[in-house]
Amino acid sequence: VLLVSTEGAVRVLTLNRPQALNAFTTAMLGQLRHALEDAAQDPAVRAVLITGAGRAFCAGQDLNDPSIKPEFAEPEASDAAAHAASTAEAAGGQAHRRPKPKDIGHLLDHYYIPLVLRLRTMPVPTLCAVNGVAAGAGANFALGCDLVIAGRSASFIQAFSRIGLVPDCGGTWLLTRLVGRARALQLTLLGEKLPAEQAQQWGLIAKCVADEELASVAMATAQQLAGMPTKALMQTRAALDDAMDLGLEDALRMEARLQSQLGYAHDYLEGAAAFLDKRAPHFKDR
Ligand code: LHQ
Numbered sequence: 591v592l593l594v595s596t597e598g599a600v601r602v603l604t605l606n607r608p609q610a611l612n613a614f615t616t617a618m619l620g621q622l623r624h625a626l627e628d629a630a631q632d633p634a635v636r637a638v639l640i641t642g643a644g645r646a647f648c649a650g651q652d653l654n655d656p657s658i659k660p661e662f663a664e665p666e667a668s669d670a671a672a673h674a675a676s677t678a679e680a681a682g683g684q685a686h687r688r689p690k691p692k693d694i695g696h697l698l699d700h701y702y703i704p705l706v707l708r709l710r711t712m713p714v715p716t717l718c719a720v721n722g723v724a725a726g727a728g729a730n731f732a733l734g735c736d737l738v739i740a741g742r743s744a745s746f747i748q749a750f751s752r753i754g755l756v757p758d759c760g761g762t763w764l765l766t767r768l769v770g771r772a773r774a775l776q777l778t779l780l781g782e783k784l785p786a787e788q789a790q791q792w793g794l795i796a797k798c799v800a801d802e803e804l805a806s807v808a809m810a811t812a813q814q815l816a817g818m819p820t821k822a823l824m825q826t827r828a829a830l831d832d833a834m835d836l837g838l839e840d841a842l843r844m845e846a847r848l849q850s851q852l853g854y855a856h857d858y859l860e861g862a863a864a865f866l867d868k869r870a871p872h873f874k875d876r
Contacts, residue, residue: 592621593643594628597809599636599816601629608644613652614727619701626708633876636816638712639808640735641719650726650749651697658694662687698758702727706760709734710831713876715815715823719808720786720795725749730759733768736827738795739811740786741804746794751781767834768794819857821875 593604603625605612612618629635642648653659709716709731718735725747732738733746748765750757757765757778765774769792777784790798799807815823825848833841852858857875864871 591615591618592625594625596635598813599634600639600809600812601625601632601635601637602639602641602809602812603629605640605642605648607652608642608646610652610654611646611649611723611725612642612644612728613649613654614701615652615655616657616697616701619705623701623705623708626705626712630708630713636714636820636876637812638714638716639719639812640716640732641805641808642721644722646722647718647720647724647732647744648728649723650728653753658692658697660692661690663690702759706731706734710760713824714820715818715827717808717812717815719804720744720746721801721804723747723783727759730757730761730764733764733794734760737797737811737815739797739799739804739808740789740795741801742786742798743801744786744798746777746784746786746789747781748778749781751779817873819861819871819873819875821855822852822857825852 591605591607593602593606595602595604603622605618605622607613607615607618626638629638651658715737716735717737717739718732720732720738720740721744722741723745724732726749729746729748748757748761750761756762761778765777768774769777773792776782784792784794786795786798789795797807829844829848832844836844855875857871857873860873861871
C-alpha cells in the first residue's frame with residue numbers, strides 16, 4: 591500500500607490504494623512510519639517526497655477499517671417492544687440500532703501521533719506533492735510536510751466536522767499557525783473543499799502548479815532541497831517553529847546560538863568558500 595523508490599538523494603513515498611483514494615489503513619500508516627524512519631536513518635537520503643497514486647492524494651482515515659467502522663448491536667427483545675411502540679422512531683428505523691462504543695482514539699495514540707512526530711522531526715526536508723483531494727488526516731499529514739506543492743485540480747478538506755470529529759493529525763496546531771484563527775475556523779467548522787489555488791493564495795501551501803507539471807516541479811524542488819545544506823535547513827525548520835512561542839529577544843538569542851554553532855560546521859565553511867571561489871558548493875552535514 592506504499593511504494594518506495596529513490597531518485598538520486600531523494601526518497602519518494604507514494605500512497606498506493608487508489609481504489610479507496612489512498613485512505614489510511616493501519617497497514618499503510620505503519621508502512622509510512624517505517625519508510626520515514628528508514629529515510630531518516632539512511633545517510634544517502636537528503637530529501638523525502640510524498641505523493642499519492644491515482645486521482646487523489648489521500649481521503650484521510652479509512653472509515654471502513656474494522657477498528658473504527660461503526661457497529662450496531664442486535665436489538666434485545668425489550669428494545670424491539672419499545673421500538674414497535676414508538677411509531678415516530680419506528681418511522682426513522684433507527685431506534686433499535688444501538689451503536690457499540692468504539693475506541694477510535696487508539697488509532698491516534700498508536701498510529702497518527704508517532705507518524706506526525708516522525709514527519710515533523712525528520713532530519714531531512716520533506717515535500718508533499720498533492721496530486722488530488724486531501725481530506726481529513728490526509729490533508730493535515732500533507733500540510734505537516736515542510737513544503738506543499740499541489741496540482742491545480744487538488745483540494746483540501748477538513749472533513750472531520752462532517753462526521754462528528756475534531757481535526758487531528760496536527761490540524762489544530764497547524765491550521766491556526768498557517769492561516770490564522772478565522773480561516774482555520776472556516777475550514778474546520780464548515781468542512782468545505784478548499785481548491786489548491788485558493789490554498790496557495792491563503793498561504794496554506796507553497797505552490798499550485800498545472801496538474802501535468804506537478805510531478806516534475808515536485809521532483810525538481812526535492813532535488814534542489816537535497817543539494818542544499820541539510821543541517822541548516824532542519825535547524826531553520828525547528829527555529830521557525832520554536833520562534834512562534836518566543837519573544838523577540840529570545841528569538842534573536844536563539845538565532846545567534848544556532849548561527850554560532852553552524853559557523854563551525856562544514857557546510858558554512860564550504861558554502862562561503864564556494865561563493866568566494868565562484869564555484870558550486872558541495873554540502874554534506876546532516
Ligand atoms: C473511502 C474514503 C475513506 C474509506 C473515500 N474511507 N473509503 C483518525 C483516527 C481516528 C478516527 C477517525 O479519524 C481520523 C482522521 C480522519 O481522517 S477523519 C476523516 C476521514 N475522511 C473523510 O471523512 C473523507 C471521506 N471521503 C470523502 O468525503 C470523499 O470521498 C472525498 C471528498 C475525499 C472525495 O470525494 P469523491 O471524489 O466524490 O470520491 P468518492 O466519495 O466517490 O470516493 C471514491 C471511493 O473511495 C469510494 O468508494 P467506492 O467503492 O464507492 O468507489 C469511497 O467510499 C472511497 N473512500 N474516502 N475515508
